[in-house]
Amino acid sequence: MTRAVVVGAGIVGLTTGLALRRAGLDVVVTEQAPDIRVAGATLGLWRNALDVFDVLGVSEPVRAIGKAAEMWFHDPGGRPIPTPGFGPGDHSYLLVHRVKLNEALADAVGRDAIRFDARLTGYDEDDDGVTARYADGSTEHADLLVGADGLYSAVRAQLAPETAAQEHAGHYAWRAVIDPGDILIERDVLVIGHERTRGGYARTYDGQALWLLAQFGSAPPNGSRQAEALQRAVHLDDGGWNSALAELIAATPDERILQNQIMVVPPMPRWASDRVVLVGDAAHAMSPHVTAGASLGVQDAAVLARCLQASPDIASALRGYEADRIPRYEEVARRSGAVEAAGTPEEFAEQYAAFSHWMTTS
Structure with a gap:
């Protein structure tokens, strides 16, 4: 059985572990923290992510910790801003509690498949597989290593060392x-x-x-x-x-x-080697003004699992994954930039609705 090590037990890492397990892989998720811990309080999940959770069989526990919400904007005077050409589905999302979402995903993956207190320091890749090395001196050997370790990814630092996280200058929240x-x-x-x-x-x-x-x-x-x-x-x-x-x-x-x-991750020319691949913020951490990072990362997990099922070997699967994801995120960057550059509240709302419509239907 193909064995995978997923680095990072955040939302995308746990979703990846679950998706790969459903695809028939033997999976271990490693996490540097001593338990499930998440920064922040809530996040929005768009229907592209909810569709993935439906397929993975965790829709019920995810929806149980969420509240249906809509992303409609007002101008500074309190007037609702219309978005002609876009309907309620382009504004609807699920507001969920981050910690409770991670707990639900950890339960679905299986706590016995998650190894805590495991800080990755590097990996060694060869024709026989990939060996993840940890700060306590231990190792995990596998056929595939997935970097789901976020903005400051240790996996990305070795795979693409010139792509350290950068400040989105002047952007504070x-x-x-x-x-x-x-x-x-x-x-x-x-x-x-x-x-x-x-x-x-x-x-x-x-x-x-x-x-x-x-x-x-x-x-x-x-x-x-x-x-x-x-x-x-x-x-x-x-x-x-x-x-x-x-x-x-x-x-x-x-x-x-x-x-x-x-902080953001700069555009990357590659997301994978023959046995190592990036998902979620490790590959494409972006500005949160489009509130899409988690939903897009959840989609990464589903696409990676699908590519592994469809390809004869891991290297071919990872080439297929890159071919799908990299052009998509070039378009994400273009559309996200159009929202940021909007000169009026009306233009912001229109560009935002156009982005969410494209993200959830393409």
Whole structure:
């Protein structure tokens, strides 16, 4: 039986482990953390990812920890922005709790197939297979090594050493999930504001409130996280209609606010050797302004499994995977760039709907 080692027990790594197992491979997932741990609070899953989870038989537990949501935008004055030519399906997604999603996927893969406290330091590849080396001196030998170890991938560092993660210059984001208490949240709100800001809030499946705010072309933050977020919230609230965003930020202790300089992986000429391949953020970490990284990474897992089933050998399968994925992500980059470059809220909303329609139907 073909054996695969998947490096990284995040959403994409666990989905890859599950997909490869369903394809008939013997799989072990290795993770440098001591248990299932995830940064961040929630994420959106589009229907292209939900279709993969349907095929893998985990649709029920995934949907049980999610809340149906829609990505409709408002302008700074509170007016909904129409997107002519695009329907509800181009705006609909599932808002899920990151940690609970990882727990559900780990249960589906099987906890006995996940090895924790395993930090990859490198690998050795030859005609007989590939050997993953870990910081504790142990090794894992397999026919295939899959790098699903994210933005700062150790697998990518060896496979393509000139592709270290880079700053998306001037792009910063703030977010948190809190109990809203007495703050009135009657609906989900997402705003494209002045000064290249965007943000809003939504109820999660368990009644908590997610708020988020981001800005392109920002000066480096130099105040508290709360103060920096409040400073930008005014760009999303002409006339005081959107006061709940500022109220949610003000109610969030500084230490509970996640503040990030957005990082990206530069375009790569190859994603694989004969026995080593990248999936998810390890291959294509992108700006989160299109909220598509997780969904696209889940698709990577399905495509890789399909290529391995259809090809006579691993090297051929990985060539087929690259031939499918690399052109697709060139188009992702083009469409994501069009959203970022939008000069008005109306153009942003239109380009965003065009992206989500293409992503979920092509």
